[in-house]
Amino acid sequence: MDSRQMTGTEKNDEYIRILDRMRHLCSTREYCSADIRQKISKMMAGRHGRGSGEAGTEGDTEKVIDGIIASLESDGYLSDMRYAAAFARDKAAITGWGRVKIRYALGAKGIDGDIISAALGEIDGNRSSDRLERLVAAKYRSLAEKDTGMDTIRMKVIRYATGRGYSYDEVADMLQKVMDT
Numbered sequence: 001m002d003s004r005q006m007t008g009t010e011k012n013d014e015y016i017r018i019l020d021r022m023r024h025l026c027s028t029r030e031y032c033s034a035d036i037r038q039k040i041s042k043m044m045a046g047r048h049g050r051g052s053g054e055a056g057t058e059g060d061t062e063k064v065i066d067g068i069i070a071s072l073e074s075d076g077y078l079s080d081m082r083y084a085a086a087f088a089r090d091k092a093a094i095t096g097w098g099r100v101k102i103r104y105a106l107g108a109k110g111i112d113g114d115i116i117s118a119a120l121g122e123i124d125g126n127r128s129s130d131r132l133e134r135l136v137a138a139k140y141r142s143l144a145e146k147d148t149g150m151d152t153i154r155m156k157v158i159r160y161a162t163g164r165g166y167s168y169d170e171v172a173d174m175l176q177k178v179m180d181t
Contacts, residue, residue, distance in 0.1 A: 026077035030086045034110040084119035092123045101165020136174045
């Protein structure tokens with residue numbers, strides 16, 4: 001049977017199958033709604049062939065996706081706030097990213113600005129500052145051993161730490177503190 005000729009029962013069975021799969025995924029780790037939207041789209045495209053969408057128009061596909069996401073959110077399987085908070089904590093604590101890089105990464109995932117701000121508020125400021133100090137001190141020492149000019153060292157340390165997601169002001173202040181000790 002051609003996918004454009006699916007019966008109502010077949011559409012409902014597919015909806016339930018996809019919803020169950022997404023529930024399983026969301027119960028194993030945090031996802032944001034954009035990631036789940038992409039996964040559902042891939043599942044539907046794989047089931048019905050590229051370009052054919054679900055039985056009907058692209059608008060029908062979006063309605064199905066929106067319905068699944070709404071169901072996951074109402075059942076507590078999916079929360080952009082929970083995802084953003086976990087992402088921010090993990091990236092700050094484990095990978096050592098600064099707030100700027102975390103904000104950018106969450107924004108690229110389509111997370112709302114208010115949610116991003118709230119998630120960044122969950123980052124432990126003292127741990128972040130300690131990590132930045134260790135990062136700047138290590139880079140400063142490694143460059144100072146090579147006996148390059150002080151302006152070059154300063155520029156390279158600032159570029160390195162801002163690339164890790166810390167603001168220029170944070171880095172400049174920390175570098176001055178490290179250089180003074």
